[in-house]
Amino acid sequence: xxxxxxxxxxxxxxxxxxxxxxxxxxxxxxxxxxxxxxxxxxxxxxxxxxxxxxxxxxxxxxxxxxxxxxxxxxxxxxxxxxxxxxxxxxxxxxxxxxxxxxxxxxxxxxxxxxxxxxxxxxxxxxxxxxxxxxxxxxxxxxxxxxxxxxxxxxxxxxxxxxxxxxxxxxxxxxxxxxxxxxx
Numbered sequence: 714x715x716x717x718x719x720x721x722x723x724x725x726x727x728x729x730x731x732x733x734x735x736x737x738x739x740x741x742x743x744x745x746x747x748x749x750x751x752x753x754x755x756x757x758x759x760x761x762x763x764x765x766x767x768x769x770x771x772x773x774x775x776x777x778x779x780x781x782x783x784x785x786x787x788x789x790x791x792x793x794x795x796x797x798x799x800x801x802x803x804x805x806x807x808x809x810x811x812x813x814x815x816x817x818x819x820x821x822x823x824x825x826x827x828x829x830x831x832x833x834x835x836x837x838x839x840x841x842x843x844x845x846x847x848x849x850x851x852x853x854x855x856x857x858x859x860x861x862x863x864x865x866x867x868x869x870x871x872x873x874x875x876x877x878x879x880x881x882x883x884x885x886x887x888x889x890x891x892x893x894x895x896x
Contacts, residue, residue, distance in 0.1 A: 839881030
């Protein structure tokens with residue numbers, strides 16, 4: 714578990730599954746989906762259907778809860794882009810839109826990246842977003858990431874083409890970033 718004032722980053726527990734269902738699967742067209750890869754379909758699930766697979770959510774190393782003031786607000790995650798070369802991709806979803814613009818995403822990813830560099834033999838961490846999500850691009854920049862790639866007109870959403878954006882950083886860049894911040 715990692716903490717930054719009222720924000721806690723921690724593994725998802727069995728006690729969180731009802732909150733996760735409500736945030737992720739209850740609504741057919743949730744507001745958060747407008748920012749989180751909206752060009753991929755979202756499928757709601759009944760509570761009963763979700764409970765059959767809920768065990769896949771808790772106590773995972775690669776997906777943790779973002780808790781703010783005692784309530785789950787989102788998740789951070791990772792997957793190996795290429796494990797032999799120690800290349801990890803991360804993600805974040807804040808499910809409640811009123812949390813946007815308050816620095817929760819930046820603080821959560823800061824803790825997550827630090828945790829991953831401390832616990833895994835990583836050379837690099839990155840994420841992919843789309844040019845329609847300027848907030849996520851700014852989060853990457855605040856954390857010291859560089860834009861490493863822009864694939865033009867790769868994402869179609871509401872009949873508009875957007876670029877796919879690749880952000881990333883190396884371990885030594887993160888360490889330098891942390892020294893500058895006094896950690």
